[in-house]
Amino acid sequence: MASVASRWARLARSPLCRWTRGPSATFSTAAQRSTGDECSSDDPPSPDEPGHSLALRNLQHRAVKLEAEVRDLTERYQRALADSETVRRRTQKFVEDAKLFGIQSFCRDLVEVADILEKASDSIAGEATPGDQKSALEKVSEGLALLEAKLQSVFAKHGLQKMAPIGGKYDPYDHEIICHVPAEGVQPGTVTLVTQDGYKLHGRTIRHAQVGVAVESQE
Structure with missing residues (x-):
């Protein structure tokens, strides 16, 4: 019995047994570590694997x-x-x-002033009185004419212009028919009379001209 125990003791101390235990343990530990790394790897599957497609x-x-x-x-x-x-x-x-x-309403009010000045100038110029009275009236007429011209220049400066429809074609956007006159020497539809001037502000009509339009005479 003692000889068997001593024999096992010598076998355990032999280099062969130490070599077998050392590398085997080392290999086993490395294999476990390698297996664990492969299991925890995040690398994508290879193209040949079903998960890749x-x-x-x-x-x-x-x-x-x-x-x-x-x-x-x-x-x-x-x-x-x-x-x-x-x-x-x-x-x-x-x-x-x-x-x-923005000054459209202001211009519309000034148009009324221009009408008054124009009518006053025409009435004074048409009067025929002798002596100094005639001379005074002529001066007043000249002053009113200058005032009217000045007012029209102010209108033009701000884009307000008086229409001149006589001789042109009737335009419902610019003219308002007040009466019809016989077409004597002119084509029907031509404006031959203006009873009230029309005005445009920057090309936009703010007051229609009141006109008389030529029509064919009914006989």
């Missing part, structure tokens, strides 16, 4: 979806730019119109 299809689907979203956002952005440009142009047009036509 599924992941590729998912990526392609996401890419198509993102492209569609990008196109939709691009179209919305372009529409928003177009709408903002339209709003900007309209706002700019409103501002310009406000600058040009």
